[in-house]
Amino acid sequence: MQIEWIWGLVGGLMIGLAASFHLLVNGRIMGASGIIGGLVDRSGWSTWAERVAFIAGLALVPLLVKPVYTVVVETNITENLYAVVFAGLLVGVGTRLANGCTSGHGVCGISRFSLRGIGATIFYLISGGLAVIVFRHLLEVI
Amino acid sequence: MLRLITNFIAGGLFGAGLLVSGMTNTRKVQGWLDIFGDWDPTLAFVLGGAILPMAVAWNIAARRARAVLGDELPGKPGSEIDRNLVLGSLMFGAGWGLVGLCPGPAIASITWGGVGGLVFLIAMLAGMVVAPAFRTRLNAMAAALG
Numbered sequence: 001m002q003i004e005w006i007w008g009l010v011g012g013l014m015i016g017l018a019a020s021f022h023l024l025v026n027g028r029i030m031g032a033s034g035i036i037g038g039l040v041d042r043s044g045w046s047t048w049a050e051r052v053a054f055i056a057g058l059a060l061v062p063l064l065v066k067p068v069y070t071v072v073v074e075t076n077i078t079e080n081l082y083a084v085v086f087a088g089l090l091v092g093v094g095t096r097l098a099n100g101c102t103s104g105h106g107v108c109g110i111s112r113f114s115l116r117g118i119g120a121t122i123f124y125l126i127s128g129g130l131a132v133i134v135f136r137h138l139l140e141v142i
Numbered sequence: 143m144l145r146l147i148t149n150f151i152a153g154g155l156f157g158a159g160l161l162v163s164g165m166t167n168t169r170k171v172q173g174w175l176d177i178f179g180d181w182d183p184t185l186a187f188v189l190g191g192a193i194l195p196m197a198v199a200w201n202i203a204a205r206r207a208r209a210v211l212g213d214e215l216p217g218k219p220g221s222e223i224d225r226n227l228v229l230g231s232l233m234f235g236a237g238w239g240l241v242g243l244c245p246g247p248a249i250a251s252i253t254w255g256g257v258g259g260l261v262f263l264i265a266m267l268a269g270m271v272v273a274p275a276f277r278t279r280l281n282a283m284a285a286a287l288g
Contacts, residue, residue: 001288002212004164012191012247019192020199024206025148030156032246033270040270045281053146060251062161066254071161075243075251076169077258083209083240088248088262090237092189092269095245098226098230102244103156105231106189111196114219116227123228124235128175131239142240 001135019107026050031104032058033095041096078142083135091110145211157250163188164250168242175239225284226277 038044039051066073072104078084095101098120099107105124109117135142163171164184173182203215221257238244241262243251248263 004170004182008187009191009206010187011159011161011165012266013195014155014159014162014200015165016159016192016195017190018152018159019196021148021155022216023203023209024269025210026145026152027209027211029216030152031177032244032249036160036245036249039214040267041273041274048223050145050149052151055249057150057155057251058157058246059153059160061276062166062250065158065161071164071254072167073161073254075166075255075259077243077255077262078168078241079258081258081261084258084261086207086239086266087241087243088265090233090240090257091244091248091262092266092271094230094233094235094237094269095229096270096273097280098234098275099227101234101242101246102238103246107188107192108267109219110189111193112200112219113210116219116223119223120227120231121288122187124229124238125175127232127235128239129177129235131236132172132175133178135240136172138177139260140211142172 004071015107016111019103019111022054023108029108031100031108033101034104037096069086080141081121083142094124113122148211156218156246159192160247160250162261163191166247168178171238171242171244171247183262 019030022028035051035054039048044051098105099125103118105120110121148229160166164186170182170184173180174185207213209215243262247267248266252263253258
């Protein structure tokens, strides 16, 4: 536990530096759901190459870090595939409807005191907490 | 070409940070959301650690007109907490809590997330495909209800 919060802080700083770089160099807000979603529904098609480059870095660079990282790297995803499909759909529709996820509303929004970012974060934390109570403790499906 | 490299760097550093912080480990994410179980505070440090440099970056951005590569910097955010923001965030949070993955980590862990990770990503992309139609339906329903 003691070492895990340090890794959390170090990783968090890396995420924050990535978002800072994306803002100050590329002039964009680093929101994962927006970058991916803009490709999927073509609303961000004019910048498709940059989006693909961002996603390529996001998917490939962790592979280089993984061998030298000493803490657990498993994703530990539940084996209940119905839950996985249902959750994936909720995350896909929900983040596009709300125009942002943990990175866009959470990291980039809260850091500029955006009311929408703070509001979104409060709502997804509440329903995330409720989901764990319901699905883990009451229904015991995950 | 330069833009592709700088976007790759931003995505790469983001992905590396997600792995190091524990955000790609669904057990840690659910442990943080599980306030009535065996609560794991790690994610508070992740969010705090990410917000700190970004707050500095917004401060620097406020004093500049353009980003380094010449693009206009993003304008002021809206302040309206509307129905779509609330409903969308509630839906997103429910999915996030149920499996423990949000969009960034879903991509970052795709090379080692196995079948579960792949199924989640496909379902998430499908959700993003239908989201515009869902939004239109929702707006029409709200308009009908007055």
